[in-house]
Amino acid sequence: MTFPLQRTFPTRSHPRVRRAVAVGAVVLSCAAITLVVHPAPAMAWPSSTVQLTGHGYGHGRGMGQYGAYGYATEYGWRYSQILGHYYGGTRLATKNYGPLSVDLSAWDGAGSVTVTSGSAFTTGGVKVAAGGAARLSLSGGKYQLVTSAGCGKTWSAVKSVTAGAIASTVAAPASLSQMLTICSSDGTKRSYRGSLSLISGNGLNRVVNLLAMEDYLRGVVPRESPASWGDSAGGRGIAALQSQAVAARSYASVQNRYGWAKICDSQSCQVYGGAGLNGSSVEDSRTNTAVSTTAGKVLVNGSGGIISAEYSSSTGGWTAGGNFPAVQDLGDDASPNHDWSKSLPASTVASTFGVGTLTSITMTRNGLGAGGGRVLTATVKGTSRTVTVSGTDFQYELGLLSDWFSVTQPAAPPTAPKPPAPAGTPTLYYTNSLTAPATNIAQAFGAPKDVPLACDFNGDRTSTGAVYRSSNSTFYIRDSTRPGGALRTVKLGAPQDKPVCGDWNGDGTDTVGVFRPSTARFYLLNTNARTSASPVLQVQLGGAGYLAVAGDWNGDHRDTLGVYDSKHADFYLVNSLSPGAPRLKYHFGIGADLPVAGDWDGNGSDSYGVQQRGNLFALTNTLGGRTSVYTRFGLAGDLPMAGDWNRDGKDSVGVGRHY
Structure with a gap:
């Protein structure tokens, strides 16, 4: 039994599966x-x-459309980074093209085609007045033409013509009313840029749309990827649409499907919807922007030849290989079919x-x-x-x-339930590397329901772990990365307070504090050996539902405060603990993230990051900047921390588990 290599299962709510030229089975380098x-x-x-x-959804070769969206919105990648990831061994280049011929598959085998336009046009060399209609037929190699005052109106006498070309008299129609519009028997009217032709190909009549590559892409990109992506994540989603535009341009430019047209308009090639449907535009300003900002850009191989840039809706987390190296696709977590x-x-x-x-x-x-x-x-x-x-x-x-x-495997018959497994030991895990994270230190410390945090509590330039126990409003500080009990305790706060720590007075030693979301107020100490006379500094910042962070945001060797609105993925930071200090707002993350802060690049000032999707950390070296580092450490459900565990002048991440 022989089966076709490609079929598709379209859904209107997701990008379409790309059906490109079928390739033979490929044996990957890894063992089966x-x-x-x-x-x-x-x-x-x-x-x-x-x-x-x-x-995943689709063949998985080349770019995953949802993966591109995930990398754009969650990782902040530009379109060049996205394309470089999926199409290994290629580079971007700029090429110029002549007109592209597209077979309009709905009219394959039709005896005639009926066209109208709000501006004058010619059919088979005969001029038709603005608002009129022309029906061109082809039979036995001969063309015949009838005209009328519009689609559905009374036709004129039949006239023989010698050609099947249909062209507007407007050089570059800017509105749907000026474009050529095909009238279907069911009343549907679809408008096209460029010109149309009725020709014979492989024994059937064909309608071909001849138009510029960039005009063609205006009708492709919104059919292949949702134009709404361009608004996502503060506009970062435009990079996914730009990636789609470059991939579609590259794919189309190397097609030579038929003797009568280079490419078709269906999923057998890539979906093209023309410019308008029933008087409404099917193009979109966001996808038009993606096309114009990548104008002429294609992917080429090492020899400079344009590649056939296959793509599909969702890779599931790994691309399939084939003409491009198989790569992990972390961005595909955004896919509903992951x-x-x-x-x-x-x-x-x-x-x-x-x-x-x-x-x-x-x-x-x-x-x-x-x-x-x-x-x-x-x-x-x-x-x-x-x-x-x-x-x-x-x-x-x-x-x-x-x-x-x-x-x-079908489940075995039910057996007697097993007793619940004992809870794991609360443990702090630290890594010294953001590029190749591995557990360098594991430290059992604290008790379940404690909240872990880390700072340099004794001024030795090494971060160590601590926990905050809300039930008794007490910090337990270890001052060492070795297992063991607390070396000191500090009582501060009230139930439901959240812990923070930092060098509030610039003396080189970090001390503790708490954030009370119900009153949007921080309570800070300048000592870790609190007595009843120890002053408590109060700072107003944040609100209910916000999460606390602390760091030296401006490099003045004093830590100040911040809060993270995880619902909207916004940081609010201050550079002073004085009342009325201006708040600095920065958007970062994707919502429902947990914040961290540290000096990731060792430049003497802190920035922020988030833990998202279980164990993925996204970190930036610049306040207000894009993600500088992505790293995975820990397990889903771990609580994030940050610190300089090895005294190398750079902070890395850590996690607390079983708290």
Whole structure:
């Protein structure tokens, strides 16, 4: 049985799956992994259904559209960074193009085409007045033309013409009313930039749109990626649309699909919707901006040749390889199809592959990503025969979103519940590297429900851990990264207060403080050996729901305060603890993040960062700047910290676990 390499399952709410020129199977460099899902071939499948889980939507080759969106909005990448990540071994170049010919597939095989325009136009060399309509037909190699006062009006006598070209008399129509508009029998009217032609190709009549590349892209980019992305994350989402524009321009420029047109307008190529539908524009100012700001930009290989820049909706977390190196796709976390599941009757799987009664499914994989990665081959075994197909064929035959899938072994009958596992030991974990994070220090300290934090509490230029216990409003300070108990305690605050620490007076030693969200007030100490006479400095900042941070934002060797509005991903910082100090507002993160602060580059002043999506830290070296460093450390559910654990003059991250 032979199956096509590509099919698609379109959805209007997500970017379309890219169907590019099919390529042959590619064996990746990593070792294939074999997963035996049901090892008992003599027995029927032990459930009436087959449960599948998977990752991604589409073939996964080249750029992931949702990954581009994630990198743009969550990581702050520019379009050049996004494209460089997905299309390894390529570079950006600027090229000039002549007109692009597009087959309008809805009219393939049509005997005629009817066109109107609000400005005068010519059909087969015959001028048609503004507002009029022309119906051009082609049969037996001969063209015939009738005209009328508009679509649906009474037609004139038939006239023979010698050509099938339809062109506006306006050199560069700027409005839909000036453009050529095709009238369909169902009343639909679609407008196009450029010119149209009715020609014969491969035994069928074809309607071809001839237009400039940049005009073509205006009708492609909003069909392939949501134009609304351009407004996301304070406008950073425009980089995803710019990436789409460059990929679509590169892809189109190397196509030579037919003798009558270079490319088509459907998912078999890339989706092109013309300029307007029923008098309303289908172009968008945001995608037009993405096209114009990347005008002429294409991706080229080492020899300078333009590449066929394939792309698909969602990679699931790893690209598939093929013409470009397979890469991890952290940006794809933004995709609604990053993870998916599907349930099918076991009888449907068996009948699809003609194996009798289903007994087992086994797979080999490419070794990239969760569960061993994409499926290279799937073997479906039944009582009558065994069938082995490619992972792509298995995907398409069963209507799965991608070839990265797993079959869940049916659950065993329930047994007596096990007693709950004991809670883990509260532990602080530190790494000395932001580029290659590994646990350099693990320190058991504190108790469950404590809040961990870290500062240089004794002035030795090394950060160490502490915890704040809300139940008794007490800080427990260790002054060492070795396991052990607290060397001192400091009582401050009230239940529900949140801990902070910093060098408030510039004496080289960090001391403690608390933030009370209910009153938007900080309470700070200049000593870690508090007595009843120790003064408490009060600072008004923040509000309910805000999270506290502290750092030396201006490099004056004194720490000051900040709060993070995680709902809106905004930092509010002050450079003075004096009343009325101006607040500095900076947008950073994606919402629901946890803030951290530190001197990530060792330049003598602190900046901020966030812990997002479990264990991903996004850090910036510049207040108000884009992300400078992304690093993963810890596990989902860990609480973030920051400090200079090895006295190298640079802060790194840490986490507290089981608190």
